[in-house]
Amino acid sequence: MLSNSSKYALKAVLYLAIHTSSENKILxxxxxxxxxxxxxxxxxLLQELVRKNLAHSEKGPHxxxxxxxxxxxxxxxxxxxxxxxxxKLNSCLLGLSHCNHLNPCPLHHLANPMRDALLNNLKHxxxxxxxxxxxxxxxxxxx
Amino acid sequence: MLSNSSKYALKAVLYLAIHTSSENKILxxxxxxxxxxxxxxxxxLLQELVRKNLAHSEKGPHxxxxxxxxxxxxxxxxxxxxxxxxxKLNSCLLGLSHCNHLNPCPLHHLANPMRDALLNNLKHxxxxxxxxxxxxxxxxxxx
DNA sequence: TTATAAAAAGATAAAAAAATCTTTATATAT
DNA sequence: ATATATAAAGATTTTTTTATCTTTTTATAA
Ligand code: FES
Ligand code: FES
Numbered sequence: 414m415l416s417n418s419s420k421y422a423l424k425a426v427l428y429l430a431i432h433t434s435s436e437n438k439i440l441x442x443x444x445x446x447x448x449x450x451x452x453x454x455x456x457x458l459l460q461e462l463v464r465k466n467l468a469h470s471e472k473g474p475h476x477x478x479x480x481x482x483x484x485x486x487x488x489x490x491x492x493x494x495x496x497x498x499x500x501k502l503n504s505c506l507l508g509l510s511h512c513n514h515l516n517p518c519p520l521h522h523l524a525n526p527m528r529d530a531l532l533n534n535l536k537h538x539x540x541x542x543x544x545x546x547x548x549x550x551x552x553x554x555x556x
Numbered sequence: 557m558l559s560n561s562s563k564y565a566l567k568a569v570l571y572l573a574i575h576t577s578s579e580n581k582i583l584x585x586x587x588x589x590x591x592x593x594x595x596x597x598x599x600x601l602l603q604e605l606v607r608k609n610l611a612h613s614e615k616g617p618h619x620x621x622x623x624x625x626x627x628x629x630x631x632x633x634x635x636x637x638x639x640x641x642x643x644k645l646n647s648c649l650l651g652l653s654h655c656n657h658l659n660p661c662p663l664h665h666l667a668n669p670m671r672d673a674l675l676n677n678l679k680h681x682x683x684x685x686x687x688x689x690x691x692x693x694x695x696x697x698x699x
Numbered sequence: 700t701t702a703t704a705a706a707a708a709g710a711t712a713a714a715a716a717a718a719t720c721t722t723t724a725t726a727t728a729t
Numbered sequence: 730a731t732a733t734a735t736a737a738a739g740a741t742t743t744t745t746t747t748a749t750c751t752t753t754t755t756a757t758a759a
Contacts, residue, residue: 415650451718454717528674594749614705616756617705706755712747
């Protein structure tokens with residue numbers, strides 16, 4: 414469903430949303446050990462997010478990664494799309510070139526309503542919405 | 557969501573369900589070209605299904621692969637589990653070791669209802685149910 | 700029997716995804 | 730200016746998934 418890369422990226426982003434701001438950055442290697450992801454790997458993923466304006470970074474002493482308020486209000490799906498591409502979640506389960514109700518594969522009716530509902534949630538929930546749940550104890554960030 | 561292997565296997569199984577029986581088998585290589593999957597690859601996948609009693613085969617002249625009535629009434633999910641394993645569809649989206657409502661990750665509430673609904677469909681629909689849709693023109697098997 | 704047709708099993712190769720290592724660029728502080 | 734800390738970029742390695750090739754087993758038929 415989600416690649417390893419997306420999982421790592423989301424864990425990192427949630428951590429950043431809770432613990433960082435432009436005045437309070439975190440080093441890739443520190444974040445890595447806190448969320449239990451290989452340091453070089455998370456650095457790469459964050460660089461990709463920064464390139465796509467979904468996170469921020471600063472080089473040099475006292476540099477590091479952080480999210481600004483805009484980033485925290487990005488829909489969750491944008492982070493997934495940034496890392497996995499749009500096709501991963503939208504393509505036909507059986508490999509039909511175009512997934513739509515005009516030419517549905519045998520699994521379409523079975524699966525598409527749920528996928529649509531899921532995509533809808535991912536489009537309408539932003540990182541901050543997830544953070545609120547975490548802060549309320551309704552969910553917890555994987556180590 | 558589904559691996560390439562599962563996609564191929566499901567395409568093959570649906571084809572077998574429509575066109576084969578113990579009296580009317582098909583060669584791996586013929587099936588392969590009909591559903592557009594590499595011949596050696598589909599052979600491997602079918603062998604796995606046969607080993608797990610989800611399909612049948614016979615060696616030698618006039619041999620080949622086919623589904624019996626029991627196979628055709630097998631829930632769709634069993635074919636996916638046979639090829640991808642159970643974890644692929646059941647594990648936590650963010651990599652928590654156990655996905656459940658007692659210790660939910662930040663995506664759990666967002667995604668789990670849809671996953672449960674999907675799994676439920678896959679558990680309650682059998683191959684024959686999908687075949688009925690195909691025969692009624694409600695869906696079509698990817699080439 | 701012998702030849703042949705087919706799946707089964709096992710070994711190998713190619714491609715993609717995951718992970719790491721090395722070098723470069725940039726900002727800060729001394 | 731210089732040294733240092735850090736992200737960025739790029740190259741490389743490892744692992745997993747996808748795909749193919751080769752050999753063995755089994756069934757059929759002449
Ligand atoms: S056409 Fe296959 S999932 Fe939509
Ligand atoms: S705990 Fe993460 S999806 Fe259920």
